[in-house]
Amino acid sequence: MSDDQLSEEHPKEQAPEEEPKSKSALKREMIALQKIGETLVDLPSSQLAKISMPELLEDAIMLARRLKNREGKRRQLQYIGKIMRNIDSDAIRQRLDSFNHQSQAYRQQFHRLEQQRDRLITDGDQALDELLKESPEVDRQHLRQLIRQAQKEISQSKSPAASRKIFKYLQENIE
Structure with missing residues (x-):
């Protein structure tokens, strides 16, 4: 068997090369998730209860609501953004959009x-x-x-x- 025949029988699997996101694009995404977290913290409890989310995120939001210290609250909001990076935040975004549409x-x-x-x-x-x-x-x-x-x-x-x-x-x- 020649090299040509081998390449026809077993074509090399070429995974589409995704370009890695730039540092600034990642930062924009992180800031957007943090803003969604701020929105969640500011939501009335009745609306927040209608959104399904991991318990870790819910606990972080409740803690952020109780914090009075500005710097502590800022760090907690960053933590909420970090949690949101590790979960599927699309469902939360859609629910927030539906609240905005209703209002x-x-x-x-x-x-x-x-x-x-x-x-x-x-x-x-x-x-x-x-x-x-x-x-x-x-x-x-x-x-x-x-x-x-x-x-x-x-x-x-x-x-x-x-x-x-x-x-x-x-x-x-x-x-």
């Missing part, structure tokens, strides 16, 4: 309801009729009474109690 959707809904309320107060019956077309389950009489009350408060420069009641009513009755 963004909540803010959009909140602003939409505020605009609806302001429009009801300024435009009165016209805006109320449009709202009733969109949401026929709304109590026309109650809402009209709140609108008149809010308009009266505005003209008398009183605190906007009725305006808040309109917002709360819209929040409870409109999807």
